[in-house]
Amino acid sequence: MKPIVTDTNWYVFFYYVTKHIRYPDNSCTLLRFLSYLCSTKNKSMKRNESKYKQVVNHVIDGINNGSYKKGDWILSINEFRKNYNLSRDTVFAGLSELKSKGIIDSTPGVGYYIATTRIAQKLNIFLLFNEFNEFKEDLYNSFISSIRKTANVDLYFHNYNRKVFETLINEANYKYTTYILMPGKFTNIAPLLESLSGRVFLLDHFHPELAGKYSSVAQNFEKDTYEALVYGLPHLKKYDHIIMVQKEEKEPIERYNGLCAFCEEYHFTHEYTDSVRNREIRQGETFMVVNDRDLVDLLKQAQLQNFAPGKDFGIISYNDTPLKEILAGGITTLSTDFKQMGQTMASLITQKEIKTIENPWKLDIRNSL
Numbered sequence: 200m201k202p203i204v205t206d207t208n209w210y211v212f213f214y215y216v217t218k219h220i221r222y223p224d225n226s227c228t229l230l231r232f233l234s235y236l237c238s239t240k241n242k243s244m245k246r247n248e249s250k251y252k253q254v255v256n257h258v259i260d261g262i263n264n265g266s267y268k269k270g271d272w273i274l275s276i277n278e279f280r281k282n283y284n285l286s287r288d289t290v291f292a293g294l295s296e297l298k299s300k301g302i303i304d305s306t307p308g309v310g311y312y313i314a315t316t317r318i319a320q321k322l323n324i325f326l327l328f329n330e331f332n333e334f335k336e337d338l339y340n341s342f343i344s345s346i347r348k349t350a351n352v353d354l355y356f357h358n359y360n361r362k363v364f365e366t367l368i369n370e371a372n373y374k375y376t377t378y379i380l381m382p383g384k385f386t387n388i389a390p391l392l393e394s395l396s397g398r399v400f401l402l403d404h405f406h407p408e409l410a411g412k413y414s415s416v417a418q419n420f421e422k423d424t425y426e427a428l429v430y431g432l433p434h435l436k437k438y439d440h441i442i443m444v445q446k447e448e449k450e451p452i453e454r455y456n457g458l459c460a461f462c463e464e465y466h467f468t469h470e471y472t473d474s475v476r477n478r479e480i481r482q483g484e485t486f487m488v489v490n491d492r493d494l495v496d497l498l499k500q501a502q503l504q505n506f507a508p509g510k511d512f513g514i515i516s517y518n519d520t521p522l523k524e525i526l527a528g529g530i531t532t533l534s535t536d537f538k539q540m541g542q543t544m545a546s547l548i549t550q551k552e553i554k555t556i557e558n559p560w561k562l563d564i565r566n567s568l
Contacts, residue, residue, distance in 0.1 A: 250283075250285060250289050251285075251289045251290070251292040251293040251296070252293065253283050253285065253293070254279055254283070254285070254289075254290055254292075254293025254294060254297070255293050255296055255297055257273075257274070257279075257283075258273055258297055258302060258303065258313075259302070259318060261273075262302075262313065262316050262318060263318070267313050267316070268313065268316065269313050269314070269315060269316050270312060270313060271312060271313045272309075272310050272311070272312050273303060273310070273311050273312065273313065275310050275311075276290050276291065276294070279293075294311060297311075298311075301314055301315060302314060302315060302318060321349065321350060321351065322346075322349060322350035322351070322376050322377050322548065323350070323351050323374075323375045323376045323377065324350050324351065324352045324353070324375060324376070324377045324378075324379060324548075325353055325355070325371045325374070325375040325377065325378045325379070326339075326342075326352050326353065326354045326355070326379045327354075327355045327356070327357060327364070327367060327368070327378075327379070327380045327381060328354065328355070328356050328357075328381050328402075329356070329357060329358070329359055329381045329382075329383045329403070329449075330356060330358055330359065331356055333520070334518055334537045335537070337537040337538050337541070338402075338537040338538070338540050338541045339354065339541065340538075340541070341537070341538040341539075341540070341541030341542050341545075342541035342542070342544055342545050343541075344541075345541060345542045345545030345546070346545045346548070350377070350548075353375075355367050355371075359383060359448075359449045361385055364382065364385060365391060368380070368391060368395070369391075369394075372394060372395055372396055373396045375396075375397050376397045376398070377397050377398050377400070377548055378395050378397055378398070378399045378400070379400045379401075379402060379544060379548070380392075380399065380400070380401055380402065381401075381402040381403050381404070382401065382404060382406070383403075383404050383449065384404065384449065384451060388406075388409075389408065389409060389412075392409070392412075392413065398548070399413045400413060400414050400415060400416075400544060400547060400548060401413050401414070401415035401416075401417065402415070402416060402417065402540070402544060403416075403417050403418060403540070404417055404418070404420075404451060405417040405418065405419055405420075405555075405557075410555050411553060411555075412553070413553065414547045414550070414552075414553050414554050414555070414556075415554075415555050415556065416540050416543040416544050416547060416556040416557075416558055417555075417556075417557065417558060418535045418557070418558050418560070419453075419557045420451040420453035420454045420457065421453040421454070421456045421457040421460070422457065422557070423457065423533070423535070423560040424453075424454045424456075424457030424458055424461070424487075424533070425457040425458075425460050425461050426560070427515075427533045427560055427562040428441075428457070428458065428461040428465075429461065429465075430562050431515070431531070431562055431564060431568060432465065434513075434531075434564060434568045435467070435485060435513070435568070437483075438467070438483050438484065438485040438512070438513050439467060439468065439483045439484075440467065440468045440469065440470070440481070440483060440484045440485070441458060441461075441462060441467050441468075441469045441484075441485045441486075441487060442469070442470050442471075442472060442475075442484060442485070442486050442487065443455045443458050443469070443470070443471045443472070443487050444472055444473070444474070444475055444486055444487065444488045444489065444490070444493050444497075445473065445488075445489035445490065446473045446474075446489075446490065447473060450489055454487075454489070455471050458487065474493065474496075475488075475493050475496050475497050475500065476493075476496045477500070478500065479500070479504070480497070480500055480501060480504055480506055480511070480512050481512070482506075482511050482512060483512070484512045484513070485512065485513030485514070485515065485568070486512070486513070486514050486515070487515045487517070487533075488514060488515070488516050488517065489517045491516070494514070494516050494530070497514065498526075498527055508527050508528070508530075508566065508567040509528070509566045509567050509568055513531075513567060513568045514527075514530055514531060514567040514568065515531050515532070515533055515562075515567075515568060516530045516531065516532050516533075516567075517532070517533055517534070518532065518533075518534050518535075519532035519534040519561075519563055520532075523565075524565070527566070527567060528565070528566040528567070529565030529566040529567060530565055530567045531562070531563060531564055531565045531566075531567045531568040532562070532563045532565070533560065533561075533562050534560065534561050534563070535558050535559070535560055535561075536558060536559050536560075536561065539558060539559060540558045543556055543558065
């Protein structure tokens with residue numbers, strides 16, 4: 200499968216289309232269709248480019264593995280033609296690129312030789328997101344802005360589909376220098392990651408079993424939830440029961456673990472539910488809501504009961520947006536800084552040591568609490 204995004208604005212189109220699609224299978228179908236469009240556009244141009252790149256890669260690989268040293272003669276034009284079944288023009292295009300970069304030089308009537316073995320390698324990055332939304336758009340833009348023009352980046356999506364996740368990674372193996380992956384809740388992925396040819400980095404969801412093996416920048420969902428509730432404790436004291444609302448199939452259960460730890464320490468009761476639709480709100484309850492659809496359902500129910508957020512019951516919504524600043528007088532939000540996550544990852548890929556970095560959280564207290 201070809202990448203959905205290759206340093207273009209295809210991701211914008213993908214986002215505005217798929218955000219209206221409800222089921223993962225449809226999103227995957229659309230993703231494959233968009234991939235087909237990307238792969239067929241300029242197909243002949245890409246084929247010609249890949250042919251002359253064989254000449255470039257032959258020389259660069261030879262330098263990297265020690266086969267070629269400074270001053271060594273490389274294959275002649277006729278030898279390249281015979282060994283790689285290329286036309287003279289294609290071979291010459293590859294040699295011209297190498298010469299323009301100062302990697303090779305030539306002696307008239309003799310041939311081409313290695314001018315330098317110091318090659319500034321440009322990173323070729325495989326970037327795999329679990330889904331695309333406005334928060335991941337912030338992450339992507341921040342990452343691209345931070346690495347500037349030091350790397351080529353191809354962006355893919357697995358849409359929480361384990362089969363798509365594995366297929367995309369297997370197809371990308373040996374094609375990139377760097378693999379930045381957002382595996383979400385997928386477990387037992389160590390063998391798959393170990394098979395990759397380049398450096399591997401993990402994004403967004405922390406996997407304790409992989410700590411020390413791969414650098415990562417991620418949310419610590421349990422710790423973040425616990426610490427945010429402690430921070431908001433002065434506003435929570437007028438409530439007695441906290442309800443975590445999230446659909447567990449794709450969301451991290453660690454959030455609820457953090458809530459449980461807080462409630463046990465500070466003597467709140469708690470529960471977990473995957474929906475609040477048609478649920479009667481009881482005075483003194485606080486809802487921690489992950490999905491914005493559930494937030495809307497909760498506010499509709501409050502209107503039916505003539506309840507006011509922040510007075511009769513409380514709301515904490517995950518992931519801040521400009522709309523939540525004014526909705527219902529202001530919705531309290533718990534967010535991670537996705538822009539910071541992109542900047543941190545851009546910094547990590549330039550460092551040799553393995554680091555595990557927790558992305559910072561922020562609790563914005565508003566009227567709903």
